[in-house]
Amino acid sequence: MMGVSKIIKATVDAMAVAAKNFAKPERITIYYPYEKLEYVRMRGWIGLWTEKCTSCMLCARICPTNAIKMYLAPNNKRYPGIDYGRCIMCHFCIDVCPTDALYGTGIKELAWYDYKEMIYTPDMEREPPKVQEPYKYVKVAIKYAGGVPKKVKVD
Amino acid sequence: MDWWSIALSPRLWFFLLMFALSGGVLLTVVWFERKAAARVQMRVGPYHVSPWSGGYLQLLADAFKFIISEPIVPRGAHRVLFVWGPPLFVTLAFGASLLLPLTPELRLIKDPTLLPYGLVFSLVVLLLVSISVVIIGWSANNKFAYIGAAREALLVAAYELPLILSFLAMAVLYGTLNPLEIVNKQSLLVGALWNPLAFLVFIIATAMATARFPFEIADYEGDVATGPYSDYGGIFLVLSFAGGTYYATFSYSFLASLLFLGGWALPGFSAGPWPQDIIGNLILAIWVYVKVAALMFFFAFLRAAMPVLRLDHTLALGWRGLLLLGMAGVVWSVVLRLVGVAP
Numbered sequence: 001m002m003g004v005s006k007i008i009k010a011t012v013d014a015m016a017v018a019a020k021n022f023a024k025p026e027r028i029t030i031y032y033p034y035e036k037l038e039y040v041r042m043r044g045w046i047g048l049w050t051e052k053c054t055s056c057m058l059c060a061r062i063c064p065t066n067a068i069k070m071y072l073a074p075n076n077k078r079y080p081g082i083d084y085g086r087c088i089m090c091h092f093c094i095d096v097c098p099t100d101a102l103y104g105t106g107i108k109e110l111a112w113y114d115y116k117e118m119i120y121t122p123d124m125e126r127e128p129p130k131v132q133e134p135y136k137y138v139k140v141a142i143k144y145a146g147g148v149p150k151k152v153k154v155d
Numbered sequence: 156m157d158w159w160s161i162a163l164s165p166r167l168w169f170f171l172l173m174f175a176l177s178g179g180v181l182l183t184v185v186w187f188e189r190k191a192a193a194r195v196q197m198r199v200g201p202y203h204v205s206p207w208s209g210g211y212l213q214l215l216a217d218a219f220k221f222i223i224s225e226p227i228v229p230r231g232a233h234r235v236l237f238v239w240g241p242p243l244f245v246t247l248a249f250g251a252s253l254l255l256p257l258t259p260e261l262r263l264i265k266d267p268t269l270l271p272y273g274l275v276f277s278l279v280v281l282l283l284v285s286i287s288v289v290i291i292g293w294s295a296n297n298k299f300a301y302i303g304a305a306r307e308a309l310l311v312a313a314y315e316l317p318l319i320l321s322f323l324a325m326a327v328l329y330g331t332l333n334p335l336e337i338v339n340k341q342s343l344l345v346g347a348l349w350n351p352l353a354f355l356v357f358i359i360a361t362a363m364a365t366a367r368f369p370f371e372i373a374d375y376e377g378d379v380a381t382g383p384y385s386d387y388g389g390i391f392l393v394l395s396f397a398g399g400t401y402y403a404t405f406s407y408s409f410l411a412s413l414l415f416l417g418g419w420a421l422p423g424f425s426a427g428p429w430p431q432d433i434i435g436n437l438i439l440a441i442w443v444y445v446k447v448a449a450l451m452f453f454f455a456f457l458r459a460a461m462p463v464l465r466l467d468h469t470l471a472l473g474w475r476g477l478l479l480l481g482m483a484g485v486v487w488s489v490v491l492r493l494v495g496v497a498p
Contacts, residue, residue, distance in 0.1 A: 004476075011461075014460050014461060014462075015460050017460070018195045018456070018459045018460030019460075021194065021195040021196075021197070021459075022191055022194050022195050022456070022459065025194045025195070025197060026197060027194070027197035027198065027199070028197075029197070029198065029199045031199070031202065034206075
């Protein structure tokens with residue numbers, strides 16, 4: 001008899017929890033193309049000023065995933081090109097660059113049709129990729145109020 | 156037979172109302188099932204197709220996709236049973252509700268003396284749905300489908316007798332099987348309050364019979380990859396798993412709304428004879444549909460709240476719990492009748 005009352009109580013409790021969540025869901029879903037999470041700082045696509053580059057190859061040495069390959073240019077210097085299939089956006093190459101030839105951007109929504117397109121040569125590194133925004137989006141952030149996460153709009 | 160009398164024939168209106176309104180109710184219930192489960196589990200559910208309606212049109216898009224996709228018959232399947240299983244499923248599941256009256260005037264069975272047979276026959280037809288599930292599972296020649304069919308066959312033993320017992324309890328309570336009289340007797344107190352045990356048994360057994368959530372065992376994705384319907388796609392899936400089970404739920408809910416929830420009994424309102432009082436009869440029909448929809452929304456909400464029971468636990472629940480509860484319901488009805496307070 002104890003077992004039966006336990007089962008009934010568990011069933012009623014489950015329904016109560018479901019009803020509570022149905023009436024007031026605690027979800028913080030971000031409706032992605034229409035809303036975007038506002039990251040304050042974001043390591044994204046890496047750009048290159050070949051004019052500043054001294055071909056010291058420190059970026060290629062520091063790269064933890066061996067994503068950087070040094071391409072030979074017509075002026076007999078070597079410039080870094082990044083394979084974004086390998087790059088983990090750690091920005092070590094930017095930190096280590098002695099002449100600030102590499103610079104970071106916040107471009108994080110990168111997508112390619114083919115893995116061959118992910119291998120960037122120094123020429124391709126000069127200009128940041130165009131970000132397409134088909135939807136007008138709202139910037140949102142997750143804020144904690146009393147231990148409960150809440151989605152709020154950011155200007 | 157002129158056109159006017161054909162256009163106002165109660166049978167034609169019954170047919171149209173059943174098809175149109177049940178289709179609307181079913182679409183809404185499926186949408187609600189997905190949205191409610193998503194809401195409780197802190198997801199969003201269908202959204203991107205028509206965000207202004209909460210993704211309602213996603214269902215129509217899904218249905219359209221299913222209907223235009225190629226129906227594939229696997230090589231080792233029993234071709235005849237494989238193809239005819241889903242139509243049989245949905246015909247039995249929806250045909251059962253066509254045997255019941257929607258309002259006193261709108262009904263398919265014209266002869267009032269045949270109405271009791273219609274009520275019993277609708278239950279019989281509904282119980283035959285499980286046989287079509289077994290046919291579907293056997294014909295696919297797939298081990299998951301086979302296991303699903305075996306599970307369904309085991310489950311039938313667990314829910315069939317309690318379902319019949321709860322039906323019997325209500326028949327004993329009302330002392331009649333005529334749905335018109337049954338509804339008339341519930342004008343003051345509905346059957347669910349007269350015999351709550353039978354109502355509980357009927358609800359749980361319905362959830363088992365139509366694979367609603369705590370008992371979604373024959374076609375549980377985690378175990379057997381949608382069970383008997385594993386090899387189905389396209390229009391077959393619509394007729395069996397994606398639509399047929401909901402029609403079965405609809406028919407069970409319709410039966411329950413007549414037996415337990417008072418059917419079309421609307422306090423302080425009564426409709427006139429059919430061709431003179433169309434509006435009144437339509438109001439009664441919609442009132443029945445409100446009750447059916449409430450039951451179906453409850454069954455759909457179970458998906459959000461419940462885990463899935465194990466097969467042996469379900470069989471134990473059916474044989475030890477529901478069977479005894481159903482018997483208790485019959486005894487309670489007999490007691491009410493003997494004391495003389497029954498409606």
